Amino acid sequence: xxxxxxxxxxxxxxxxxxxxxxxxxxxxxxxxxxxxxxxxxxxxxxxxxxxxxxxxxxxxxxxxxxxxxxxxxxxxxxxxxxxxxxxxxxxxxxxxxxxxxxxxxxxxxxxxxxxxxxxxxxxxxxxxxxxxxxxxxxxxxxxxxxxxxxxxxxxxxxxxxxxxxxxxxxxxxxxxxxxxxxxxxxxxxxxxxxxxxxxxxxxxxxxxxxxxxxxxxxxxxxxxxxxxxxxxx
Numbered sequence: 001x002x003x004x005x006x007x008x009x010x011x012x013x014x015x016x017x018x019x020x021x022x023x024x025x026x027x028x029x030x031x032x033x034x035x036x037x038x039x040x041x042x043x044x045x046x047x048x049x050x051x052x053x054x055x056x057x058x059x060x061x062x063x064x065x066x067x068x069x070x071x072x073x074x075x076x077x078x079x080x081x082x083x084x085x086x087x088x089x090x091x092x093x094x095x096x097x098x099x100x101x102x103x104x105x106x107x108x109x110x111x112x113x114x115x116x117x118x119x120x121x122x123x124x125x126x127x128x129x130x131x132x133x134x135x136x137x138x139x140x141x142x143x144x145x146x147x148x149x150x151x152x153x154x155x156x157x158x159x160x161x162x163x164x165x166x167x168x169x170x171x172x173x174x175x176x177x178x179x180x181x182x183x184x185x186x187x188x189x190x191x192x193x194x195x196x197x198x199x200x201x202x203x204x205x206x207x208x209x210x211x212x213x214x215x216x217x218x219x220x221x222x223x224x225x226x227x228x229x230x231x232x233x
Contacts, residue, residue: 002211002220008227014052015042018060023067028230030223033078033209036086061087069199073230075223078136081205088198090161091142092205095190104186108134109178111208112170113192119166121195121204121225130176131167131192131219136208138169138190161203166222167193193222202230 003010013021013029023029031039042048042055056064065088068074076084085092096104110130115122141163169192174183192207204226210219 002223015054015056015060018056018063023063023072024070026067026072028073028075028227029064029067031074031076031080031084034080034083036079036083039080039083065198068201068203071200073202073204073226075204075206075226077206077211078134078209081137081139081207084203084205088161088196088203090196090198090203090205091163092194092196093140093142095138095140096186097137099182099186104182106133106135106178106180106183108132109180110176111174111180111183111187112176114168114170116166116168119164119195120229121166121193121222123225124221128170129167129219131208131210133180133208138187138192138207139194139205140190141165141194161196161198164195165191165193166195167191 011026038055040055040057040061042053045053064074068088074084082094082097084090085094111133113129113131115125115127115129117125117127169183169187169190171189172184174180174188190207194205196203196205206222208219210222
């Protein structure tokens, strides 16, 4: 809907399209918020029409990997970011994974987020924005460890793929509207949007849904800038 409203030319790709189609014709691929298991294995044929079942499987995952390696741009929203992190072996983790809902719960609120306005993907953005957080997540950038005679120590700078942080949840006063529990402990000061290099291409991950129900207009530019950069490369 948003792409149509802003006059972007789009195609809807189903599982078999990702597995068999020449993806190089697309500047950017977007995976909406969906659990990793659902992306890989699909929905039950008892619940959905056949074209929405089955998942992209290993074949589709390899096709996406090849697409990005050859220079494509892959965007993933919210839950889908976990799939991309795992399948692409990115040095990232979901900071909210395994949390108890009695300690951390944000069912649908606006969370204060800082933007690195010097980054090309944040062109035209203000330095602070309200993002729509609906049982969403936050990222942690992994520091690889090396072993030596004296034990194990963290490597300060993780090797490629390089990860750039475009948006970060605020350090305090995170809740702008709605209600939240445990936000300071689990998401404060953690990345909310990152870009990772992968081969000749890039992966852009959102820890939230920047397009949620076509309501958070303040974060649309983050999507559009990624599309424009992908088209220019």
